Amino acid sequence: MPPFDDWNIIDEEEDEELQDAAFFEGKRDVILFCIDCSESMHELRDDPNYDDVKTSHLFTALEAAMQIQKKKVIVGPNDSVGIVLFNTTRSSETKNHATEIKKNSFAYQPITIISAPAIQELIQLLDAAREDPDLLKSTFPPLTGKKMPMGDVFTSCNWVLRDGAPKTATKRVFLITDDDNPHPGSKQLVTSARTTLLDLTQSGVQIEPFFIATPEKPFEPSKFYSSVLLSNVLNDEDEDTGVLPESISITRIDDLLSQMRFHEVPKRALFSIPFQLADGFVISIKGYGLVTEQRKGIYKYFIDLGDHMEVANSRTVYVDEDQQAEVDKTEMVYGMALGTAPVEGASDDEGEGGDTVCRVVPTGKRPFYTADEIRSFRTLDLEPGIKLLGFKDPIELAFEDNVKHSVFIYPDESKYSGSKRTFAALLKKMIEKKKIGLVLALTRSNFAPVFCAMLPQAESTEEGGWNEPAGFHLIPLPFADDIRAAPLETAFRAPDELKDAARLWIDKLCVKDGTYPPDSHPNPALAYHNAQLQASAFREEFDPEAFEDLTRPKYDMIHKRAGNLMKEWKRALLTDESANVVPVTTGSKRKADVSVDEAEIRSKHEVGALAKLRVDQLKDFLKSKSQPVSGKKAELIERVSDWLDAH
Incomplete structure (x- = not known):
């Protein structure tokens, strides 16, 4: 089957909720x-x-x-x-x-x-x-x-x-x-x-x-x-x-x-949907994303009108190749590319006698579906919401089950009165009985339903007023295709003395209070990009030397705290036998390195020895200089000589 983006997106303008970034950019602050x-x-x-x-x-x-x-x-x-x-x-x-x-x-x-x-x-x-x-x-x-x-x-x-x-x-x-x-x-x-x-x-x-x-x-x-x-x-x-x-x-x-x-x-909610605890027993919740990747802003196209610039608004238009006219989106159908046409004489009786209704497609043609059918395939005709299926012990939630970012859910009193009280009672009992929930979640109208583990979190207060709120972490559980078994191979184990020596300098370099503040270490590439845009917007001169990379390690502090301990660990590592064992692996063929330094080629040109170079080396040099690489060796040598004489 082709990738998802090839045929399973229905309408880019109407279904913006397929892009998570739309929720963050759609509401102004x-x-x-x-x-x-x-x-x-x-x-x-x-x-x-x-x-x-x-x-x-x-x-x-x-x-x-x-x-x-x-x-x-x-x-x-x-x-x-x-x-x-x-x-x-x-x-x-x-x-x-x-x-x-x-x-x-x-x-x-x-x-x-x-x-x-x-x-x-x-x-x-x-x-x-x-x-x-x-x-x-x-x-x-x-x-x-x-x-x-x-x-x-x-x-x-x-x-x-x-x-x-x-x-x-x-x-x-x-x-x-x-x-x-x-x-x-x-x-x-x-x-x-x-x-x-x-x-x-x-x-x-x-x-x-x-x-x-x-x-x-x-x-x-x-x-x-x-x-x-x-x-x-x-x-x-x-x-x-x-x-x-x-x-x-x-x-x-x-x-x-x-x-x-x-x-x-x-703190913008990603979704606000009903939470069904049982038949006829529904409350309302909101979901918040705890981890979001910050990216560069969307580029825009501008039109130069001479005295000023104006933003160019782009839109997608579907045109019929035969009639050269715009096609109404409501009349479009969607399909996917299939394999080769079926062999003549093959049986077409599969499915007869059952209750399944199949669409008859002529030989060599593709099956097509309407926008409503594509949406039905994706959502399984489910409405947005979360349905509680049951409870499990926390030990049944494995570490490898967390393959995607979790979503934090919190009650919403505006939709259903009593949602906070019911939500708090469920949270209290699940923490008391040490259970996790298993739910079926469909967070948006155009998303696919997924099974999730509902992990309870009690409220905790820390020094300085920062606290973890009470609520549930909604962890999407992977399907069988999402997990690949890692190959199990025998590894070399370090002795206890070497581990103890390493633990000494690791303890010296641990993060204070055991917490890592991500806001204190912004993405340097994104920060550098934003600093240039900011200087351009305010017509200021940008000084690259003044830019500070907050992710750069503080080497002076590292050596001051644990420099001697790291040296002792390194000396112990050099004398340990398990650290000096090189595992034997079967090698793979590598492509020959054909790159030749320009200075070397120029020196051969000065003494008239370009003929000693191989054809692939001559082509590699000409390709790096945006020159044609066709022809025999004599032509390549002449082309290289002409370029060197001109430059």
Whole structure:
């Protein structure tokens, strides 16, 4: 049978869900930076990166907003970003909003699609503020003697998002402040802030707080924010049993960016489908991809119209070769290439007498199917959903069964009321009884159904506030064709002394806390590509020498920690007999190396000894210089001589 891509794709434009990337690129992301402009945020401090330079927390927050926007120019050019400042006496001058925002708040950058001019304006402001540290304080005067109610802050964010953000976008507010108690002793303002925040979250907006702490002034969320920004729990939404994690100590731009990197990509669900536990017993769940490969952006074609460039929109058209006219897609049928025509006189009675209905195809012709039939072949006439088939012991889930990335599923209360409660009860019992689930899953309407193992995960909290949520990992189980048995061969085993010597230096080089943060080690090829695009977008000069490859090993630290232990292990390895045994294998014939260095050919040409070269060597040289390689040896020698004389 031909590959899947040859005949089993029905309609590229209508069935975009065949491409997983469409789910990540289809929904826009909106980030609103809500930055505190109080007197403490304007207080000048020593810059950690530059000597004799004073900066403030406000400068750090604006620089972080600028860096996020510069990155989104490459990874999310269709996303939108805005900046709102509160606790400032500067009044809002923008007229783009249908409703004015609250007093003592200022919309510095309304929510608009990422654009280079807006980012360059912010860059110019930061460059001027680095030269004149008091510029930000004069540009955004702080509110003195009192604080703006946080309820009004959340209301202003709601109005700005309502007027500027697309309705179908993922909307988030990055709240940056260093004040852990804006309303001391006022229960009314706390209640108002919590009520307005609830209105904000019910409209589909997520709050991502970033608290700035210093050694002189630690941030304690228990004073105010733990009673306003309550964490989500798996149980009913009315049960506020969780508390806000400890504050994130942010004193430098690198710290703020490293924390924002975890929150930068919105958590978009790959699918939202029903989960059938039994006949007539259904809840709703959402699936999230935990591992996604980040790739370069899609290239676009441009038309040069002389004074400007315009994007060329491409589309696929199917044309009838005989009539030279466009064919309606609804009239198209699909088929696959078969083998040779059947032998004459072969029996065609197979299938007679049974209940199977077969399509009669003339000899030498192909069987064709409609789009609905192809979709039926793929989905087996199943609707999207997950059906629970039973339970197994965890020991029956083998390591080699995990051949694809798993999907994390979580309950969705919006479709079926009580989904969270039922989901939590099932999760609790499966963890208690130490069982895994076996399900039949069809995650999208145009996907193929697959059997999956449902591995439960209990909620766990770690230091710093990061935790693993409670839910199930949906692990696609392989079919028999997906697994190949590895050849079992006898290997040489190292003695225990050699293993112990290796374990000493391995323990010295283990990752801290046993966790590997992938966001701290971006793909160097992709980062280099994005850095060039970013420099081109902002008309900056790109310096390849300034690019830093974060995946490059820190050799100095490695030798400092384990250099002596590695030398001892290497000496023990050289004296061990099992390490010096060379297994005898049957060799395979290799193609002769015909490449000859250009300097060698030129030296033979100078002494008139080109005839000593073989024909394949002459052809290889001419081919590398984009010269014709046809003809006899004398012609090849003459062609090589002419090229060398000309160059």
